[in-house]
Amino acid sequence: MALRILTDPAQGAYFILLIILVPVGVAATILRFVATKKSGRSPGIEDWLALGALVSYLSNTILALIALIGFNGRDAVVLALTKPEEYASLQKIVYAALPFFPLQMFFSKASILALYYRVFGVNRTYAWWIYGIFAIHSIWAIVVIVLNLAGCQPVEKNWYPLAPGHCISQAVAAIPEETVNSLIDFAMVILAIVMIRTLQMSSRVKWKLGLLFGLGSLVGVIGFIKLGVQYNPNGQYVYTVLGLWATLQMAAAILCCCAPVYKPLLPDISAWRTLKSWVTRSTMRSTGSQSRPGVGDHGNSFTNSFGSGGPQRARKPGKNNHGQSWTELGESTRQLAWPETHQNEAYALGQVHRGTPETQRDDQEHGIQVQRTVDVV
Numbered sequence: 001m002a003l004r005i006l007t008d009p010a011q012g013a014y015f016i017l018l019i020i021l022v023p024v025g026v027a028a029t030i031l032r033f034v035a036t037k038k039s040g041r042s043p044g045i046e047d048w049l050a051l052g053a054l055v056s057y058l059s060n061t062i063l064a065l066i067a068l069i070g071f072n073g074r075d076a077v078v079l080a081l082t083k084p085e086e087y088a089s090l091q092k093i094v095y096a097a098l099p100f101f102p103l104q105m106f107f108s109k110a111s112i113l114a115l116y117y118r119v120f121g122v123n124r125t126y127a128w129w130i131y132g133i134f135a136i137h138s139i140w141a142i143v144v145i146v147l148n149l150a151g152c153q154p155v156e157k158n159w160y161p162l163a164p165g166h167c168i169s170q171a172v173a174a175i176p177e178e179t180v181n182s183l184i185d186f187a188m189v190i191l192a193i194v195m196i197r198t199l200q201m202s203s204r205v206k207w208k209l210g211l212l213f214g215l216g217s218l219v220g221v222i223g224f225i226k227l228g229v230q231y232n233p234n235g236q237y238v239y240t241v242l243g244l245w246a247t248l249q250m251a252a253a254i255l256c257c258c259a260p261v262y263k264p265l266l267p268d269i270s271a272w273r274t275l276k277s278w279v280t281r282s283t284m285r286s287t288g289s290q291s292r293p294g295v296g297d298h299g300n301s302f303t304n305s306f307g308s309g310g311p312q313r314a315r316k317p318g319k320n321n322h323g324q325s326w327t328e329l330g331e332s333t334r335q336l337a338w339p340e341t342h343q344n345e346a347y348a349l350g351q352v353h354r355g356t357p358e359t360q361r362d363d364q365e366h367g368i369q370v371q372r373t374v375d376v377v
Contacts, residue, residue: 003069011073014064014240014243015068018247021251025058025250028254028255029050032262035262035264035265050107050258052103053104053253056250059097063093063100076236080162089159095149095159101250102140108257112256113188116188116192116195126191136184151170152167178224185219192216212260222248
């Protein structure tokens, strides 16, 4: 029998998407374990949960591909009326795939929550929020699995639609299912942003981390898109397009739970910063030697190297300089007249500053910071 899946636009798009996203999900999970090994730590609970998300995703994808190839572009309603036994065998495959979507959502979100707990669990308030979200998500997964498997009574009505019995309306059941699932995604993103704000790091790094964890909101948005699809009158279209969006949702969930630990795979930022600093210093030395004035003209040397403003004079200790004095140098590029502080870029979920408001204010006045670095690997 010729493959006619592509003759139906919805089934063709679903089929192609299933094939394309499989290597993406597999590669994302493999890279996660490579990053874990490179960081020097053994795989933790969050890594195994991510692997569980991949296994659930692949199981759903394999069953969906088998069902799509079986339908082969044909209308499900027509097939149910003309070839009920063939339709029943295909619907049993669809029925077997039903638990894997909530399982995949559970494993992927649990992986992210486990990462939250490993990094931020020292704060009891954050720990309780993590526990609460995990409990709600666990209940959601159990309820959805039960509804999917026991939504029709008797169970045979799932693959024999004309048999006596009744089924829960999928459009009605989708409202609490997708709404709660999406709200959990948004709650996890908001919690991540709140926790990141407490870290002592540059605003640029906080924005990067916020965007990284904010990818989880994409999974929640897809959930609301699926709600709208439910109310299309074309049942065949609803089944196919819902599967398409569910596949995108699961693939996005895998990326969201794996991406935060890719830091060890990225180039060493400190090495690039050191190279940039060396090039800058070399350029300054070259500029200073080319514009070096005659003897007794040191003040103009400082002006030529760093800008206008006239000769620089020694600065006496005052109220705002904490006893430091500024010394005029013979060559402004030979050596800085003040201590230079190198501040490294914080790793993902980088530096946490602790202390009372009084000690923090005193530290800021004297240019001292006490920091603790937390690397997410």
